[in-house]
Amino acid sequence: MAVLPNPVSDTVKAHINSFCTAFVNKWEATCLRNLTELEMHQVTQLEMCSELDLLQEEFLLYMKEDFPANKDIDILTFWDKCDKNPNLRSMALNLLCMPTGSCDVERSFSKLRYSQNPQRSSMSEEQLKISAMLFINKNI
Numbered sequence: 001m002a003v004l005p006n007p008v009s010d011t012v013k014a015h016i017n018s019f020c021t022a023f024v025n026k027w028e029a030t031c032l033r034n035l036t037e038l039e040m041h042q043v044t045q046l047e048m049c050s051e052l053d054l055l056q057e058e059f060l061l062y063m064k065e066d067f068p069a070n071k072d073i074d075i076l077t078f079w080d081k082c083d084k085n086p087n088l089r090s091m092a093l094n095l096l097c098m099p100t101g102s103c104d105v106e107r108s109f110s111k112l113r114y115s116q117n118p119q120r121s122s123m124s125e126e127q128l129k130i131s132a133m134l135f136i137n138k139n140i
Contacts (some may be wrong), residue, residue: 013063016063017060017063020056024053024055024056027052028052055087055088058087058088061084062084062088075096076093079093079096080093111136112128112132
């Protein structure tokens with residue numbers, strides 16, 4: 001953010017802050033929706049709400065900090081070494097590892113076509129999984 005001009009940086013921070021607040025509010029509403037019919041598995045949802053509160057607090061503290069001015073910083077390295085905000089660090093690393101497109105899925109289906117062809121249409125699901133695993137990982 002230090003690379004951006006100050007008015008743009010403030011606008012970006014405001015948008016990120018409003019997104020985070022809306023996300024937290026939606027999550028809390030979802031967690032607390034069925035309190036009257038609370039069951040044991042729903043207790044974990046309430047615990048997740050408190051974790052989300054911690055995440056929001058860390059996020060707000062993070063937004064008040066000065067950002068590194070180094071343009072060449074590797075974002076994965078930055079978050080991997082971030083010790084101040086462990087919950088935010090974990091979330092950031094999880095988000096950064098998510099695929100941004102459907103190429104991996106399409107590639108898997110394309111490779112699966114080689115294993116499941118019309119001559120093998122009676123193959124069981126378990127056998128198909130094994131065959132696909134072997135085909136996809138044949139170079140390992």
